[in-house]
Amino acid sequence: MPPRLQTLQRLGGNSSLCLRPAATSFTTPKFLPITQTANLSQREKKRKAKQDPYAWAQAQQRKNANLDRREELRRQRQGEGWNDPVNGRVTPFIESLDSAGQARYSRSAAASASAAASAAAAATGSAEGGAGNLQQQQLQELPRAPGMRNFFLTDSELDEATKHAYTLTKPVVGVVESQMGSASEADLLRLHEEKHARAVEAMKRITSLANASAKHRYHANVQRVIAEFGRHSTDKVLEPRPRSVHASSDPKVPRAGPDTGSSEVQIAILTTKIRALSQALKVNRGYKDRANKRSLELLVHRRQKLLKYMERKERGSGRWNNMVEKLGLTEAMWKGQVTTLSK
Numbered sequence: 001m002p003p004r005l006q007t008l009q010r011l012g013g014n015s016s017l018c019l020r021p022a023a024t025s026f027t028t029p030k031f032l033p034i035t036q037t038a039n040l041s042q043r044e045k046k047r048k049a050k051q052d053p054y055a056w057a058q059a060q061q062r063k064n065a066n067l068d069r070r071e072e073l074r075r076q077r078q079g080e081g082w083n084d085p086v087n088g089r090v091t092p093f094i095e096s097l098d099s100a101g102q103a104r105y106s107r108s109a110a111a112s113a114s115a116a117a118s119a120a121a122a123a124t125g126s127a128e129g130g131a132g133n134l135q136q137q138q139l140q141e142l143p144r145a146p147g148m149r150n151f152f153l154t155d156s157e158l159d160e161a162t163k164h165a166y167t168l169t170k171p172v173v174g175v176v177e178s179q180m181g182s183a184s185e186a187d188l189l190r191l192h193e194e195k196h197a198r199a200v201e202a203m204k205r206i207t208s209l210a211n212a213s214a215k216h217r218y219h220a221n222v223q224r225v226i227a228e229f230g231r232h233s234t235d236k237v238l239e240p241r242p243r244s245v246h247a248s249s250d251p252k253v254p255r256a257g258p259d260t261g262s263s264e265v266q267i268a269i270l271t272t273k274i275r276a277l278s279q280a281l282k283v284n285r286g287y288k289d290r291a292n293k294r295s296l297e298l299l300v301h302r303r304q305k306l307l308k309y310m311e312r313k314e315r316g317s318g319r320w321n322n323m324v325e326k327l328g329l330t331e332a333m334w335k336g337q338v339t340t341l342s343k
Helices: 008-010 043-049 054-081 092-101 108-124 127-136 155-169 185-206 215-230 262-279 290-314 316-326
Strands: none
Touching: 008 092, 008 262, 092 215, 092 290, 092 316, 215 262, 215 316, 262 290, 262 316, 290 316
């Protein structure tokens, strides 16, 4: 409320004077300057980079040096007989990782057999001869895990659960006659058998590794790797490296469970990850996936460190030979400068 002045009261009783400041209206300009807040595109970044010729020439020089170094490493591997430092040789165990141990025969062997059969059929002019050659040619069998299912289940556990469910859902006939309704005892049992059979078939499809996602197949492969390369199982059949002269005579503490931390198990798990990631980068415009390319490089270098340690500690032992043979490892994976050639 504005202050009341004594001098203004003499001007008249009805006259009033307001000393509040007049309201000023600010006009907003209709055309504001446009400011760019989004990130610049790759084309715009390249255009701005070319505005500085010296910086652009330096960037091109670094890129060309990187490409020359990669080509030099590739020629060196080819000259020394080294294979791919990422995937290595394809072995039956490595190929079985794609199906989590569910496929029976090798895809490459089946493809080569079908190609040979087609060529033979085209040469002889009859399809029967090609089919006979395909049957005669022995396909390469893969190591399998027939009792393994999705969600960390096995066939025995699923059978036990379905038997228990069958007992719980079986209709109790003849106990309470008033609640039976118009259906007879035979009809109730037949209906229960049909529903149980459909439920069992649905559970088998749900828990089948053939219908599993890549994440669930990876979990199943980790279980297979632990059972295959863990020292709780390999120490019974493979000879370890001879102990040193000054080795301690104290007895070792027995293992409390499956071996999940030894070097060969970790190398096999990393190989499983690397194979799945490298195959994913080959499809669906994977050449633009920089994040997964970086992850692939980290996995390859981590495996290289473990392989160097394993070579220093266990080279020549049964553990080393078994790991190299089944995983298809080559010297390119731990010797020299390892690059994924993915940039």
